[in-house]
Amino acid sequence: MHSLNFTSESSSHGITERDFTVGDVPGVLWSPASGAGRAPLILMGHGGGNHKKHPAMAGRARLLVNGCGFHVAVIDAPGHGDRPRSPYDEQEIAELFRARAAGEPEGPIVVRYNAHLAELAVPEWRATLDALQRLPQIGADGPVGYYGINMGTAIGVPFVAGEPRIAAAVFGQHWPEVLAGQASRITIPIEFDMQWDDEHIPRASGLALFDAFASKEKTLHANSGRHKELPRFEADSAVLFFARHFGRAVTAQI
Amino acid sequence: MHSLNFTSESSSHGITERDFTVGDVPGVLWSPASGAGRAPLILMGHGGGNHKKHPAMAGRARLLVNGCGFHVAVIDAPGHGDRPRSPYDEQEIAELFRARAAGEPEGPIVVRYNAHLAELAVPEWRATLDALQRLPQIGADGPVGYYGINMGTAIGVPFVAGEPRIAAAVFGQHWPEVLAGQASRITIPIEFDMQWDDEHIPRASGLALFDAFASKEKTLHANSGRHKELPRFEADSAVLFFARHFGRAVTAQI
Numbered sequence: 001m002h003s004l005n006f007t008s009e010s011s012s013h014g015i016t017e018r019d020f021t022v023g024d025v026p027g028v029l030w031s032p033a034s035g036a037g038r039a040p041l042i043l044m045g046h047g048g049g050n051h052k053k054h055p056a057m058a059g060r061a062r063l064l065v066n067g068c069g070f071h072v073a074v075i076d077a078p079g080h081g082d083r084p085r086s087p088y089d090e091q092e093i094a095e096l097f098r099a100r101a102a103g104e105p106e107g108p109i110v111v112r113y114n115a116h117l118a119e120l121a122v123p124e125w126r127a128t129l130d131a132l133q134r135l136p137q138i139g140a141d142g143p144v145g146y147y148g149i150n151m152g153t154a155i156g157v158p159f160v161a162g163e164p165r166i167a168a169a170v171f172g173q174h175w176p177e178v179l180a181g182q183a184s185r186i187t188i189p190i191e192f193d194m195q196w197d198d199e200h201i202p203r204a205s206g207l208a209l210f211d212a213f214a215s216k217e218k219t220l221h222a223n224s225g226r227h228k229e230l231p232r233f234e235a236d237s238a239v240l241f242f243a244r245h246f247g248r249a250v251t252a253q254i
Numbered sequence: 255m256h257s258l259n260f261t262s263e264s265s266s267h268g269i270t271e272r273d274f275t276v277g278d279v280p281g282v283l284w285s286p287a288s289g290a291g292r293a294p295l296i297l298m299g300h301g302g303g304n305h306k307k308h309p310a311m312a313g314r315a316r317l318l319v320n321g322c323g324f325h326v327a328v329i330d331a332p333g334h335g336d337r338p339r340s341p342y343d344e345q346e347i348a349e350l351f352r353a354r355a356a357g358e359p360e361g362p363i364v365v366r367y368n369a370h371l372a373e374l375a376v377p378e379w380r381a382t383l384d385a386l387q388r389l390p391q392i393g394a395d396g397p398v399g400y401y402g403i404n405m406g407t408a409i410g411v412p413f414v415a416g417e418p419r420i421a422a423a424v425f426g427q428h429w430p431e432v433l434a435g436q437a438s439r440i441t442i443p444i445e446f447d448m449q450w451d452d453e454h455i456p457r458a459s460g461l462a463l464f465d466a467f468a469s470k471e472k473t474l475h476a477n478s479g480r481h482k483e484l485p486r487f488e489a490d491s492a493v494l495f496f497a498r499h500f501g502r503a504v505t506a507q508i
Contacts, residue, residue: 196465196474207461211450215478219485220450222464222474231473233498237491244487 004131015065022131025124026082027075028052030061031137040246041071041138043129043166045148045156048114051081060147063239068248071138075128077155078120088116106200107175114154115178121155122162129165143246147238149173149193149230161185168245170238172221173198173230175205180212189217191241193234198227258385269319276385279378280336281329282306284315285391294500295325295392297383297420299402299410302368305335314401317493322502325392329382331409332374342370360454361429368408369432375409376416383419397500401492403427403447403484415439422499424492426475427452427484429459434466443471445495447488452481 002023009018016033019026032039042064046057052074061072076082079089092113099109133140146169148156153174160166161182169186172193176183190213194206210220219241223231243250256277263272270287273280286293296318300311306328315326330336333343346367353363387394400423402410407425414420415436423440426447430437444467448460464474473495477485497504 196472210476217485218450218478220474220476222476224470224472231471233494236494240487240490240494 002127002131004128004135013062013066015062022075022124022128024083025075025128026052027073027128029132030058030065030072032065032069038137038139038142039069039071040143040145040242040248041073041132042145042147042242043125044072044074045146045152046074046077046080047149048110048151049080052076053081060235060238063235064242067239067250068243068246070242070246070248071132073128073132075124077151078117078124092116107205110200111154111175111177114151114174117151118155118158122159125155125159126163129163133165143167145169145242145246147242154179157186158182160188168242170241173201173206173227174209175201176209176212180209183209183212184214187214187216189241189245190215191219191221191238193230194220194222195227195230196222196224200227256381256385258382258389267316267320269316276329276378276382278337279329279382280306281327281382283386284312284319284326286319286323286325292391292393292396293323293325294397294399294496294502295327295386296399296401296496297379298326298328299400299406300328300331300334301403302364302405303334306330307335314489314492317489318496321493321504322497322500324496324500324502325386327382327386329378331405332371332378346370361459364405364454365408365429365431368405368428371405372409372412376413379409379413380417383417387419397421399423399496399500401496408433411440412436414442422496424495427455427460427481428463429455430463430466434463437463437466438468441468441470443495443499444469445473445475445492447484448474448476449481449484450476450478454481 005021007019007021011033014033016031018029020029044057044060046052046054057074064070064072079085096106096109099106132138144165144167146156146160146166149172153171156171157179160169166188168189170191192210198206221234221237240250259275261273261275265287268287270285272283274283298311298314300306300308311328318324318326333339350360350363353360386392398419398421400410400414400420403426407428410425411433414423420442422443424445446464452460475488494504
């Protein structure tokens with residue numbers, strides 16, 4: 001059992017940011033600077049080629065911490081951020097860039113590579129959640145959510161499918177080939193984002209992955225635009241989704 | 255040119271409710287009780303078999319008036335609320351009840367009957383908007399939105415397609431057979447609600463109607479559940495949609 005070691009701490013604009021490690025895995029925990037009581041925890045998975053403190057992660061964390069008083073944790077995925085790339089990582093990334101340059105479909109490579117990363121990352125997430133729940137301000141019985149788009153979905157779907165501690169999740173923008181079977185074991189409330197004019201993920205594939213979730217309550221948000229044009233207001237919507245399920249009023253104007 | 259005649263007025267919980275007529279058409283205008291300055295106007299279309307003050311209309315109006323300080327107007331559709339039914343209304347309603355009792359599809363009847371009502375209602379909406387814009391607290395150049403689901407979409411899509419004064423709209427839950435052609439002339443931002451397990455509107459039909467809008471910015475919200483199970487939080491989402499487009503902060507916690 002790995003424990004959580006804090007390696008640095010800073011505060012600004014009402015948010016405390018603490019870097020940590022759990023075993024070899026580096027992560028970041030954002031929390032309300034003023035919060036003393038326990039609060040729900042949102043685990044966030046970053047996108048492919050990004051890292052735990054990418055502006056998309058920090059921006060969503062700000063909304064969740066300032067808006068709802070939640071704790072938010074992100075860890076670097078294998079081969080990402082502060083973690084070394086393996087020869088297999090290098091090979092798949094080279095293959096992805098080659099396909100992109102040649103105008104070939106990215107899907108088969110992303111699906112295969114992300115499935116590999118998910119196999120490594122799921123036990124890392126489980127150990128991270130174990131360690132986070134031993135912190136007094138989080139605790140073992142508080143609500144936990146998961147929020148990850150793109151590669152954050154490729155890792156998050158198998159993680160959530162086998163993790164009864166996650167009570168609500170926001171996913172989106174991935175292919176159904178590997179994930180649909182895992183999604184069919186997920187029954188918690190979900191919000192799912194897709195891009196209506198995604199040049200990489202066919203529309204029918206996005207709809208099929210949403211359809212696969214067994215959740216009684218699930219909401220699809222499909223926006224016009226290409227793969228990288230997911231609107232910023234979907235982050236506001238995700239905050240409202242977690243606030244609704246975890247019983248927190250949104251106190252900031254969003 | 256019909257003018258707007260107020261016929262009664264009451265206030266409660268910070269909202270002024272004024273009944274009005276424009277020609278023969280009865281309507282209701284909900285406004286902030288305290289508001290002196292101009293504010294955006296949201297026109298709302300009610301569902302089939304309902305009326306201008308149905309709880310769904312009053313509830314959405316409360317969110318829009320209290321949350322954003324907007325004005326909200328609803329008029330009774332032809333044959334609905336305080337308006338007389340024609341022999342053709344009676345005939346179509348009887349046919350709908352017969353089909354429902356026999357377990358036959360409702361779609362063809364609803365599509366045909368709603369298209370008939372829309373032909374009557376579109377000029378009524380235009381005259382109502384003309385008259386509302388002559389009120390000093392609304393004015394001729396302020397933002398105007400439209401919000402109508404079900405029959406409110408069957409009337410709203412042709413209304414908005416020919417009405418350049420509408421700047422943003424929330425639609426949903428109708429068939430594409432009549433409306434898709436009209437939707438293809440609509441370019442303003444829209445939010446569109448559908449039910450993923452709608453027993454009346456086939457999934458592909460709901461998706462086809464969303465797809466038909468020519469809007470650069472459009473968002474589909476598809477929720478699990480049957481036709482009548484559209485979640486209440488979609489009304490909150492519609493309020494945020496109008497607040498975003500009309501530049502108003504949401505001041506109530508929703």
